[in-house]
Amino acid sequence: MIFEGATVQSFVGVGVFRGRVIGPIRHMPPALTPPPSGEGLDSSTSAETAAAQLKEAGAQVKATLLERAGRASGDGxxxxxxTALMATDPMLIKAAIKLINKGSSAERAIWDAGDTVAATLISLGGYMAERSHDVLDVRSRIVAALRGVPAPEIPDSEEPFILVADDLAPADTATLDPAKVIALVTAGGGPQSHTAIIARSLGLPAVVAAKGVAELVEGSQLYVDGSAGVVSSEPGDTERAAVKRWLEKASLLDVFDGDGQLADGSKLALLANVGGAKDAQEAAAANAQGVGLLRTEFCFLGNSTEPTHEDQVAAYKGVFDAFPGQKVVVRTLDAGADKPLPFLTDSTEPNPALGVRGYRTDSTTPGVLARQLAAIADAAAQSQALVWVMAPMISTPAEAADFAALCTTAGLKVPGVMVEVPSAALTSRHLLDRVEFASLGTNDLTQYAMAADRQLGPLAELNDPWQPAVLALIQATVEGAVAQAKHSASLALEDALPKPVGVCGEAAADPALAVVLAGLGVSSLSMTARALPAVAAVLRTVTQDEARRLANRAVAAASAAEARDLVRAGLPALSELGL
Amino acid sequence: MIERTAVIASTAGLHARPAALFAETAGDLDVEVTIARVGEPLDEAVDADSMLSLMSLGVEHGEAVVLRTEDDSATEALETLARILETNHDA
Structure with a gap:
């Protein structure tokens, strides 16, 4: 689609990566068409002239590549x-001149000579075979030089630019310098095209399928909005202001400042889900306010026997040491259908999702849990982290009480439970009478609420945490915590704050859903560290009251899609941030 | 015709950097020099100033090659080239 004003042209395509920039256009030269097979010298050109032209083209390519080498560093x-030396290499040039003397055109001669040399190198294998690409690259450059057209590659430029192309190929990734290319715009391609993949992996604003952009003037200024999928020429004050607004917002998406809060200043701790020490260090570097879920089974996947006390202490301490003075919530071994541990799981169960998994393995393999808790306690004693422990797959208050007793025996002071089973969500008030906190595992809670195996593709629509039934169970869990606090306050005749109810499932990483969870009254969100900046940025655009209103609308919706749409409509920040 | 034999010192053989350096130096000389594995027939010798030819020879570390030129006065040129081969550029 093209709108033509006096001078401004706008193109609407598909935005595949967020961001707004203004910069000069550099067009990607079209792919080089091979000279026709058997193409001969034209009658007006002698073999000597053709040979001289070929040598001149080779020298030109060599000079260009050497000049570029002068600006590069290291391996590049x-x-x-x-590669520059190859352009004038006697073996290549002599072979081509032989072909010219037999009547071949210069273009076709260097093309065939390149094929022969490349084949020789390929037959040698290993390092030589890899260099065959350089020979083919050089012969294409020589053909381009003979034709007087730009080499078929991403243009080289001192100044950062917006690359405009028909579509990019996977090989272009290698030569695409993200310090030089500030945005990608293609006339072809789609959301799953190579261009889109390259843009996402490099984090470059990109618009694909913007028909007509090939006509834009080389070197002229272009405005690209990768969120809206719009490109326009002759950018003015409006576009410059839009870029400025984006830069202000984008800085929010780069890093999380380590202070989770809503627009009204109410605090909501943003924690990380980790599987080991390396994750934990990355999460700490991303300013996570602690760990909301340490998946201990990830330390031991692949172990055929129970890990030793020493191994366990070392694994846990590695995580604790990344968060001195901060909260680390340890989930005890959660072996199950999707993550079997040979020393805990019975692989012959007909229905593992409903089988002996999580806390339930303590009844069939007693002792493993007690030993794990002892190791966690030892590791906690050797570190500065505030260590909480929780059991997965708790269904009844009795199980919660038993787990709390095991924690007390081990010397662990803050026992808690995962809320993944609907029965736990509906009886959270009684669970929280027995433990100090609850953490909602939304992935399993969704699969059990919807009776939909989360590993089955055809059930993906049911396995959606936006399902209003799932949101209602989360709401019930939080209400149970409030009721428990009121009840104990009435008994003790003192004010008691509700015990913490956090979320540590995938749901917490969805910025829109994070707002709903905040509105439902959860006290912390734990997610993959990568999601922290976006979640934090969106939470800061709403007050607790606004979040509560959005949450109520979502719970009252008739479907997951309706809930999502209602909430997204109430969060303009999402589209502003390109989320 | 004069000859000079040399053993390849570079750990990775006569590839990449050593080949480029050798070919460039040979190209800068005023004499035409060929290179071949010791024991191979004369007509299998390749131009010393062609990096692609050198790479195609596929000479490995520890192998002996012979440098030849028709210019009998070019002893020094052969010596210069031989020394490049006898240096380990991958060290």
């Missing part, structure tokens, strides 16, 4: 220097 510099 050496590769460019070696």
């Amino acid at each position: 510099k050496e590769v460019l220097q070696a």
Whole structure:
């Protein structure tokens, strides 16, 4: 689609990666068409002239590559220097001149000579075979030079630019310098095209399928909005202001400042889900306010026997040490259908999702849990982290009480439970009479609420945490915590704050759903560290009251899609941030 | 015709960097020099100034090659080239 004003042209395509920039256009030269097979010298050109033209083209390519090598560094510099030498290499040029003398055109001669040399290198295998690409690259450059057209590659430029192309190929990724290319715009391609994949992996604003952009003037200024999927020429004050607004917002998406809060200043701790020490260090570097879920089974996947006390202490301590003075919530071994541990799981169960998994393995394999708790306690004693422990797959208050007793025996002071089974959500008031906190595992809670195996593709629509039934169970869990606090307050005749109810499932990583969870009254959100900046940025755009209103609408919706749409409509920040 | 034999010192053989350096130096000389594995027939010798030819020879570390030129006065040129081969550029 093209709107033509006096001078401004706008193109609407599909935005595949967020971001707004303004910069000069550089067009990707079209792919080089091979000279026709058997193409001969034209009658007006002698073999000597053709040979001289070929040598001149080779020298030109060599000079270009050497000049570029002069600006490169490290391995890239050496590769460019070696490739430059190939452009005038006697073996290649002599072979081509032989073909010219037999009547071939210069273009076709260098094309065939390149094929022969490349084949020789490929037959040698290993390092030589890899260099065959350089030979083919050089011969294409020589053909382009003979034709007087730009080499078929991402243009080289001192100044950062917006790359405009028909579509990009996977090989272009290698030569695409993200310091030079500030946005991608293609006339072809789609949301799953190579261009889109490259843009996402490099984090470059990109618009694909913007028909007509090939006509844009080389070097002229272009405005690209990768969120809206719009491109326009002759950017003015409006576009410059839009870029400025984006830069302000984008800085929010780069890093999380380590202070989770809503627009009215009410606090909501943003924690990380981790599987081991390495994750934990990355999460700490991403300013997570602690760990909301340490999946201990990830430390031991692949173990055929129970890990030793020493191994366990070392694994847990590695995580605790990344968060001195901060909360680390340890989930005890959660072996199950999707993550079997040979020393705990019975692989012959007909229905593992409803089988002996999580806390339930303590009844069939007693002792493993007690030993794990002892190791956690030892590791906690050797570190500065505030260690909480929770059991997965708790269904009844009796199980919660038994787990709390095991924790007390081990010397662990803050026992809690995962709320994944609907019965736990509906009886959270009684569970919280026996433990100190609850954490909602929304993935399992969804699969059990919807009776839909989360590993089955055809049930993906049911396995959606936006399902109003799932949201209602989360609401019930929080209400149970409030009721429990009121009840104990009435007994003790003192004010008691509700015990913490956090969320540690995938749901917490969805910025829109995070707002709903905040509105439902959860006290912390734990997610993959990568999601922290976006979740934090969106939470800061709503007050607790606004979040509560959105949450109520979502719970009252008739479907997951309706809930999602209602909430997204109430969160303009999402589209502003391109989320 | 004069000859000079040399053993390849570079750990990775006559590839990449050593080949480029050798070919570039050979190209800068005023004499035409060929290179072949010791014991191979004369007509299998390749131009010393062609990196692609050198790479195609596929000479490995520890192998002996012979440098030849028709210019009998070019002893020094052969010596220069031989020394490149006898240096380990991958060290």
